[in-house]
Amino acid sequence: LVQYQVEELDEFDLKVGEFEEIEQEHKRLANGTELVDSCQASLFLLTDGEESNIESLLNKAVSLAENLQSYDPALTNVSTMLNEALIQVQESAGELQHYLSKLELDPAHFAYLEERLSKAMQLARKHHVSPDKLAEHHLALRAELTTLDDDENKLEEIQLQVEASKAAYLANAQKLSQSRARYAKELDKLVTQSIHELNMPKGKFTIEVNFN
Incomplete structure (x- = not known):
């Protein structure tokens, strides 16, 4: 089961922190039209309005203030x-223009993000974790699988060692039995010969050695 889960998550291959990035980018693209409209409206108010805009109004206010301070240093x-406010407005307008120039509303990329988000949430439900924890869950399962594989390899190694020890034991036992059988035959002859010398010509001594 763990191996199947790891293979499934390996195939999806969600990186740590990727879900949050996808979610944020998806949200940005989903609201792309509103972002463009709002940025353009802000630029219109700040600098682009032909009849009136904040920059032009501040320029007038700065000019008036500079004249007034010549009358009263207070x-x-x-x-x-007012000068600082004018600079802030101009810099803000510049940032908005830069943002709009970099903003890409790619429908194909948006579809890809939607599919990946959907799959991440589906897998998260299946594994009983939150989507933003799916990548960490994947790593934990992979570590668990590695441990299981290591344990299985160790068990196989132990089994091989047991089989080898058993084979060595049986081989040594067989050699010992064969050696005993050989010495038993020699002892049979010696004892039988001694019996014959005791005027018991039909006497016979036999040792049986069994190997189980």
């Missing part, structure tokens, strides 16, 4: 803050 901080 307004210097106001002029500084």
Whole structure:
């Protein structure tokens, strides 16, 4: 069972942290149209509005503040803050323009992400884990399988050692039995000869050696 589970997850091959990345990218692409529209609307308000925009209004405010501070230095901080606000607006507009230039709404890639998300959630339900923990679960199962394989290999090695020891024992036992049989025959002859010398010509001494 563990091997089947590992093979199934190996085939899907979800990396640690990948689910969160896919989920975030899927969310971005799913809301791609709204992202584009909102970014463009923000740019229109910040810098692109022809009749009026925040940048042009701030430019006017900065110009007025600079004139005012020439009359009263107490307004210097106001002029500084307006200048900083103008810079922030311009930098924000630049960031939005850069973001829009990099934003790609690829339907094929979106379909791929949807399929991968769906498969990840399906496997997560099957393995009774949350989708964001599926990759870690995969690694844990793989480690468990490695341990099982190692144990199985050790068991096979022990079985081979037992068989080898048994074979060696039987071989040695057979040699010992053969040796005993040989010496038994010699002893038979000697004892039988001694019996004959005692005027018992029909006497015979026999030792039986059995090997089981």
